[in-house]
Amino acid sequence: MNPSGIVAIVTGGGSGLGEATARALAAKGARLALFDVGMDRAEKVAGEIGGIAVKCDVSSAEGGEAAFAEAAERLGPARILVNCAGIAIAMKTVGKDGPHPLDLYRKVLEVNLLGTFNMIRLFAARAQNLDPLDGGERGVIVNTASVAAFDGQIGQVAYSSSKGGVVGMTLPVARDLARSGIRVCTIAPGIFRTPMMDGLPKEAQDSLGHQVPFPPRLGEPSEYAALACHIVENQMLNGETIRLDGAIRMAPK
Template sequence: MRIDGVAALVTGGGSGLGAATARALAEGGAKVALLDFNLEAAEAVAADIGGIAVQCDVASAASAEAAVAKAAARHGPARILVNCAGIAPARKMLGRQGTMPLDDFRRVIEVNLIGSFNLLRLFAAGAAALPPTDTGERGVAINTASVAAYEGQIGQTGYAASKGGIVGLTLPAARELAADAIRVMAIAPGVFETAMLKGLPEAAQESLGIAVPFPPRLGRPAEYAALALHIIANPMLNGAVIRLDGALRLGPK
């Protein structure tokens, strides 16, 4: 699918992977709406790329419905969705602070998994009503999984479960939406230069990067964005999860 002139939704567009993807889409001529809980961050990126910023709690049906409607009112129904919104809390089930509160687990599932499905269902409803492009497509959605879906580490029960849910969602969603000519893919990044990792000491960042077989460094958000754009451009990519990790396989901790 060509992106020039096409409306796109990017959740978590105010920072990290989402911001890089929003910038890449805008550079290709897409009309980008950045949906983010942090409206100020989204507005800063939107101002740079000529997009629009919309406040959105992806875990809320009402908030997401309002955000998608606002974006559609400005740009028309989106043909592209990239879900980058997410949280990555780390806590052991049984730790020094006691038993992990159930609400901690519930929150990460709500944001990462339910939030992705929430936007996917709303995006699909709009895209399904659009005429097909010259490639026969109506839309393409990309969700963000993680290598933690496959090798979740100690302290990542909630995060790994949420990302494993994204992996499990991909194929059945793609099969269902194939009737509407909408593709569904997922990217599973390894260790990337995001706000979460940048908050770690420099030595910790270096040790994480060195653990990557090749290239021995942290991934760059622009590399995630480049893969997202390739997925959008290649109509045969559908129903799969692509690891973007430099051959990294996580250890227990």
């Protein structure tokens, strides 16, 4: 799909991987709606790329419906969805203070897994009714997992569970939506330079980067964005999870 002139929704679009992807799609001529809970940053990015910012809790059915309705009213129907919204916590299954709090585990799954599926289902329900483009294509969905889905480290049980679920849904959702001409792929990034990573000292960032076989550095959000754009543009990519990680395989800790 050529993104030029196409409406694209990016969740978590106010920062990190989402921001980079929104900027990259806008540079290719797409019209962007940035879904986020942090409106200050989302509005700033949207203003710089000529898009709009829409407040959205991705895990809320009602909030998601309202956000899609607002985006459609202001920009028109979307054909591209990139799911970048997510949260992470570090906590062992059983720690010195007792078992992993169930509410925290549930919260991570609600945002990362349920939130991703919520956005997918609402997007697809609208996109399936659009006129097909070249090759019968009506929409493209790009999800964000993590190498933690495969190489979860100590303390990542909630995060790894949620991202493993995103990987697991990729093929069946792609099969579900094939008859509607909607493609679905997932990117599983390794260690990337995100706002969370920027909070670490440079020495710690360098140490993490050197764990990557090649290139021995942190990934840049622009590299994630480039792959997301390629998925949008390459019609044969469907039902696949792509590791974007410099060949890293995470150690237990």
